[in-house]
Amino acid sequence: MESRLLRVNLTTGEMKGETIPHSIFERWIGGSGVNNWIMWEHFLTHDINCDPRGPDNIFVFGVGPLAGTGAGSGIKGRITFKSPCYNMFGDSAGGGKFPYYARFSGYEYIAITGKAPKPVYLLICNGEVALIDAAHLWGKGTEDTHAILQEELGDYPSKVHTLSISQAGENQVGIAGVVSDALRIHARGGGGAVLGSKNLKAIAVQGNGGLPVARPGEMLAWSDDFRKKIDGNEAIYGFKRRGTLGAVEMYQHIGSHFWRNNQGNKFRGDEIRSDNWVKKFQKYSEVCSSDCFIACDSKYVIDGTESEPSKKYIGETFRRPEYLTTGSAAGALDVRDWSEVAHWGKITNDYAIDNQDLSCSISFLMELKQRDLISNHDVAELFGHEQSLRWGNMDDIEACVESIVFQKNLFGVMFRDGPYFGALKYSEMKGKNFMKYAMYGKGGASFTEEVRPYPTWMNNMAVASRGADHLKGIGLIEKFQREDLSKMYFNGRTEAADLTIPDLKGACTALAENQVALLNSYGVCLFHWMLDPAEFTPQDYYGKAYAAVTGIERTPEELMRDGERICNLEKAFNSRVGMRREHDMVCERWMWEPNSEGLYEGAVGADMFNTVLDEYYEWRGWEKESGLQTRARLEELGMEDVADVLAKDGALALT
Amino acid sequence: MIKVHTQFLSHFKELAATDEDVFELDRPLVSELATRICDRYGPRMQAVLIDPDTQELNARGTMFVDAKGRRICMADPLEDGDVITFMMGIAGG
Numbered sequence: 001m002e003s004r005l006l007r008v009n010l011t012t013g014e015m016k017g018e019t020i021p022h023s024i025f026e027r028w029i030g031g032s033g034v035n036n037w038i039m040w041e042h043f044l045t046h047d048i049n050c051d052p053r054g055p056d057n058i059f060v061f062g063v064g065p066l067a068g069t070g071a072g073s074g075i076k077g078r079i080t081f082k083s084p085c086y087n088m089f090g091d092s093a094g095g096g097k098f099p100y101y102a103r104f105s106g107y108e109y110i111a112i113t114g115k116a117p118k119p120v121y122l123l124i125c126n127g128e129v130a131l132i133d134a135a136h137l138w139g140k141g142t143e144d145t146h147a148i149l150q151e152e153l154g155d156y157p158s159k160v161h162t163l164s165i166s167q168a169g170e171n172q173v174g175i176a177g178v179v180s181d182a183l184r185i186h187a188r189g190g191g192g193a194v195l196g197s198k199n200l201k202a203i204a205v206q207g208n209g210g211l212p213v214a215r216p217g218e219m220l221a222w223s224d225d226f227r228k229k230i231d232g233n234e235a236i237y238g239f240k241r242r243g244t245l246g247a248v249e250m251y252q253h254i255g256s257h258f259w260r261n262n263q264g265n266k267f268r269g270d271e272i273r274s275d276n277w278v279k280k281f282q283k284y285s286e287v288c289s290s291d292c293f294i295a296c297d298s299k300y301v302i303d304g305t306e307s308e309p310s311k312k313y314i315g316e317t318f319r320r321p322e323y324l325t326t327g328s329a330a331g332a333l334d335v336r337d338w339s340e341v342a343h344w345g346k347i348t349n350d351y352a353i354d355n356q357d358l359s360c361s362i363s364f365l366m367e368l369k370q371r372d373l374i375s376n377h378d379v380a381e382l383f384g385h386e387q388s389l390r391w392g393n394m395d396d397i398e399a400c401v402e403s404i405v406f407q408k409n410l411f412g413v414m415f416r417d418g419p420y421f422g423a424l425k426y427s428e429m430k431g432k433n434f435m436k437y438a439m440y441g442k443g444g445a446s447f448t449e450e451v452r453p454y455p456t457w458m459n460n461m462a463v464a465s466r467g468a469d470h471l472k473g474i475g476l477i478e479k480f481q482r483e484d485l486s487k488m489y490f491n492g493r494t495e496a497a498d499l500t501i502p503d504l505k506g507a508c509t510a511l512a513e514n515q516v517a518l519l520n521s522y523g524v525c526l527f528h529w530m531l532d533p534a535e536f537t538p539q540d541y542y543g544k545a546y547a548a549v550t551g552i553e554r555t556p557e558e559l560m561r562d563g564e565r566i567c568n569l570e571k572a573f574n575s576r577v578g579m580r581r582e583h584d585m586v587c588e589r590w591m592w593e594p595n596s597e598g599l600y601e602g603a604v605g606a607d608m609f610n611t612v613l614d615e616y617y618e619w620r621g622w623e624k625e626s627g628l629q630t631r632a633r634l635e636e637l638g639m640e641d642v643a644d645v646l647a648k649d650g651a652l653a654l655t
Numbered sequence: 656m657i658k659v660h661t662q663f664l665s666h667f668k669e670l671a672a673t674d675e676d677v678f679e680l681d682r683p684l685v686s687e688l689a690t691r692i693c694d695r696y697g698p699r700m701q702a703v704l705i706d707p708d709t710q711e712l713n714a715r716g717t718m719f720v721d722a723k724g725r726r727i728c729m730a731d732p733l734e735d736g737d738v739i740t741f742m743m744g745i746a747g748g
Contacts, residue, residue: 599723
């Protein structure tokens with residue numbers, strides 16, 4: 001197994017291809033694992049405490065070895081960088097066709113450093129590379145950028161596939177993401193701001209090269225088995241039609257949405273809280289990865305007859321929203337009309353901005369207004385004019401979005417790095433403590449779901465390497481009370497599936513983080529695994545596909561250690577920038593306010609928080625008091641070199 | 656004989672063509688309820704409700720809970736007036 005890496009220094013214009021040797025894949029699997037290692041090595045020779053918006057930061061794109069091989073497991077590319085909004089490790093996944101067309105174009109990994117003297121885009125076409133003036137693209141959203149590049153680059157040797165930023169990235173808004181083919185966002189952590197700070201508007205790829213597969217027959221047999229398992233599952237058929245929106249009615253029933261800044265946990269709109277609208281308006285379309293047997297994506301077209309608000313959006317078409325797009329609009333902001341929820345998804349994608357950070361920033365301010373903690377005068381001070389800040393009002397919401405994207409006013413500037421830092425700055429400015437109403441974990445915006453009844457999820461939010469996040473350690477055993485999975489992973493013990501006790505919840509976080517690290521390194525979508533985690537095990541079932549593609553043989557136990565190694569490298573990055581146990585925390589509302597409604601009403605996060613966090617450190621082999629890694633555990637994982645760096649930086653546990 | 660109320664959400668609602676139903680059971684057990692649901696709604700409902708390998712309730716992509724939000728299994732007892740909800744199970748997105 002080898003891959004090609006393109007290194008681009010935008011300051012000098014130097015571009016150099018190199019081969020990533022087999023030994024790197026033996027250690028880091030691929031995808032996010034290899035990205036992490038490229039960034040780690042970069043910051044051995046550059047100051048890790050550099051300004052993330054400065055030329056010393058690095059932006060790495062990479063795609064794992066299963067992507068585009070016909071595995072049918074969906075495809076995710078990965079971007080990795082030092083986060084400009086949270087000032088720590090940052091990365092984000094995104095789907096679409098860009099990731100595997102990057103492979104077809106000749107480079108599976110791209111590392112960008114420096115800063116171009118003027119806006120440019122990077123073109124890679126069957127191994128040939130060029131930096132091209134992007135003055136005509138600067139100031140445009142991702143949809144226009146993609147369309148212009150498609151038009152000017154033509155369809156040979158393949159259609160053009162793009163990764164681009166919007167005006168938000170150009171303005172170095174910390175919560176700006178990067179969008180693949182104008183459709184699928186790498187939202188988390190501020191990758192768009194990193195590219196904007198480097199004057200890189202887009203990466204465009206064209207190619208018709210092949211992909212290396214070590215044992216094609218074995219790969220095809222695996223793929224066929226995977227397809228049969230998916231097609232033979234009636235429940236998965238339900239998810240094929242709904243995608244992640246299959247969660248809407250379940251969450252409504254148990255109380256797992258995030259309503260009005262998580263003051264509640266159920267949607268209030270009559271239509272939006274059922275999944276009738278999900279099916280009614282969906283049409284199949286080819287907008288995601290073509291290497292996916294679930295193909296849950298679909299699109300909507302608004303004709304103006306659906307509702308009164310829909311008249312504003314006649315003719316608008318886009319992907320139907322994912323769950324968290326819906327959760328952020330119908331939940332956090334209390335938008336009750338599906339066409340407005342869909343419109344929210346479209347504009348946040350076109351502006352390439354994280355809708356979790358964005359919605360939590362806006363809902364923070366709306367809650368202050370709702371509670372009369374700020375006056376109309378205070379609001380006018382933030383926006384430069386009166387702004388009603390009514391829950392669910394799309395005009396008010398769009399005004400807030402544009403304030404941040406275009407850095408139009410004090411609100412936009414103050415909240416450019418999400419709700420945590422925005423709330424801190426605003427509290428300081430007003431001389432009042434508003435942090436009770438800021439929703440976050442580890443400095444990152446809350447993700448817009450209720451977590452208080454779920455100790456593992458709460459812990460995930462506190463320890464995720466890129467700030468509060470479910471996609472670093474999604475706790476399926478606990479949320480779905482899966483005793484079978486608890487027994488499978490914990491020697492017959494069932495406690496991990498019991499929501500009412502803290503036992504094994506920290507262990508579940510560590511387990512899920514390791515598994516997710518593997519999937520992210522294979523370059524596949526997490527959705528397939530989530531639908532049948534007992535069958536589609538990352539370390540065993542997917543491990544066979546990984547072996548067929550790469551020729552790298554691993555036992556399930558070895559793969560779990562590989563996943564653990566990848567998580568430890570992310571942890572080491574954060575330890576080097578000064579993060580300790582006190583940073584592994586969640587917001588006051590999640591910690592102290594009882595869950596206000598739903599089946600698990602009354603749950604308080606603080607009841608189990610520290611017990612679970614202690615257990616997490618124990619299972620990780622890290623020091624409880626400081627949260628730092630130990631040399632002993634790192635050596636067990638074959639990471640002596642990492643331990644040496646941490647020791648030199650004073651970021652290794654002394655025990 | 657007891658009466659048990661069922662709620663069907665999302666995909667289950669489509670398979671049952673209703674969002675709720677009532678079952679009268681001779682034996683107050685989840686297994687009896689599952690049998691009756693399969694009899695009433697047919698093989699597609701059975702395919703999503705029961706794991707053919709274990710004959711337990713299917714846990715793959717599903718969530719079946721009582722009124723307190725506890726996941727149920729075949730051997731669980733039921734009482735008159737119980738409400739059982741059948742849902743798709745997914746997280747995040």
